[in-house]
Amino acid sequence: MITIKCEIQGGENTEWQYEWRTTSSKTPPTHSEYNISSASFSYNGQYWCKGRRDVFFSTAWSDAFTLKVSNKPRPTITADRRTIPAGGNATLSCSVGSYNEWKYFWFRRVSVFTEIQVIRNKEPDQMITVTQGGIYYCKGGRGNPVFFTEDSDPITIEKRVSNKAVVSLEPSWPLIFSGEKITVRCQIYLGRRTEWEYEWSKPDSSTVLANNASIDVNASVISSGSYRCMGKNKQELYSVTEWSDVITLTVSGNRPKSSISADSRVLPEGDTVTLTCSVTPSTPGWSYYWYRGKKTSEPLMMAEVVLHSDGQIGVSQEGDYWCRGGRGNPVYYTDYSDVISIKQTVRNRPAVTLHPNWPEVYSRETITLKCEIPGEDTEWVYEWATSSSHQPPNQNEYKINSVSTSHRGQYWCKGRMRSAQQNSTMWSASFQLKIVYSE
Incomplete structure (x- = not known):
């Protein structure tokens, strides 16, 4: 709302009739004041006026006065910091061009879903100090009744709280294999009475908001990397914790x-x-x-x-x-x-026996060593082991036609089932063959 006045200098005590001329699409009244209740683009133009005292006497036309009507200005809002440290504050500034006749109105939202709150009215200065997080706006106002600018763009201010966020893996294995199910959990210390929303920073550089304190990961090579989290107060979403330290998930693409x-x-x-x-x-x-x-x-x-x-x-x-x-x-x-x-091994345990079973064996005698296995109804394949210099054949008997001292030593035998050779007896106890030399 504005008023254009026609003022005649030196003629204040004279009664004047007024004439107006304008390049706008509007026609001013024949009064000394042209009251415009709501300026619009149609009032743009030049205005002249003059005064007439009678039919024969008038002033010259005034110099042209140019009225320029533009769109509502949008103020600019700035902050000296976007994050308020615990116990600190931030300074916000609102500016409507280079004009200084504006007073400033400040607003705050707790979140994008809440109503706008008026926090300051008609601030003579364009700067305020805030200690809370939120979405802040400002606008300018001037005149009576007050003419308001457009709202500024919003500016988001976060406030750090003292609660600490800690991220962990469950299970906390140092190496994860592709296809395993892993839970990444965020814990907020000293925040039991506060309802939190959680923001996650993931290996693909994305950030995710979640109501739950954990995210489930179906492990793959692309899920390898660093995870961290922070908490946001559900009542005041811009009251946030610091980011947690990073935890690294290492995923192997090969199945163990x-x-x-x-x-x-x-x-x-x-x-x-x-x-x-x-x-x-x-x-x-x-x-x-x-x-x-x-x-x-x-x-x-x-x-x-x-x-x-x-x-x-x-x-x-x-x-x-x-x-x-x-x-x-x-x-x-x-x-x-x-x-x-x-x-x-089968139950049967063989024994090595001497035939004839002389108490003494003399050189050049004929003897037979037999591998005897209980259970004669089984067919066996025989194995021998000896400490002598002679190797017995793989038969159940070892006949020596002319025994000599070179046959001295220990003898063992065992049997392997012919029908199932993976099954064998234990080795027999050792049999000591002693030879008495005779000329």
Whole structure:
């Protein structure tokens, strides 16, 4: 709202009639004042006026007065800092061009979803100090009634709170394998009475807002990298914690492999063989699953084995064994190990006997060493071992037609089933052959 006045200098005591001329599309009244209740572009132009005292006497036309009506100005808002440290403040400034006749009005929103709050009215200075986070606006006003500028663009101010954010991995394994399920968790200390929203910074440089304090990661090579989090007060979203320290998730694209080993491939009668399962690369957290028989077998129950330690069992049955590792929930499995075969010795234990069973054997006598195995209904393949310089044949008898001192020594034998040669007896007890030399 403005008023254009026609003032005649030196003629204040004279009654004048007024005339107006203008290049605008409006026609001023014949009064000394032209009141414009709401300026618009149609009032743009030059204005002249003159005064007439009577028919024969008038003033000259005034110099032209140019009225320029423009769009509402939009003030500029600035801040000396966008983040208020704990216990600190920020200074905001609002400016409407180079004009100084404006007073300033300040507004704040707690979040984009809340109503605008008036925080300052008619500030004579264009700067204010704030101690809270939020979205801030300003606008200028002048005149009576007040004419307002447009609202400024919003400026976001965050306030750091003293609560500390800590990010962690669950499970916290140093090496993760592609396909495993990992939870990245954000914990806000000293903030139990505050409801938080969480902002995450992820390896792909994106930031994500979440209501939950954790994000679930289906591990892959592209999910490797640094994670960090911060907390935002749900009542005042621009009251935020500092960013947590970074935690690094390392993901291998190769599935780990299990290896199996045994302290013996032969299972003695009434005894056990110890099997060991290990995972390569070596990382913590594995449980071990044992299998026997065909590839379609279910894992062995603990009642079927003797548990020595995590990764070691004792088995008392022969067969083909293999294993694999698993960890996490749901369980993530390694590849299967190779198969290892455990063979059981048969119950029969052979004995080496001398025929004829003389108490003394003299050189050049004829003798026979026999490998006798209980259970004559079984067909055997025989093996001999000796400390003498002669090697017996793979038969159940070793006939020596002319014995000599070179046949002295210990003799052992064992049998292997002809129909199932993976099954063998134990070695016999040693038999000592002593030769008495005679001329």
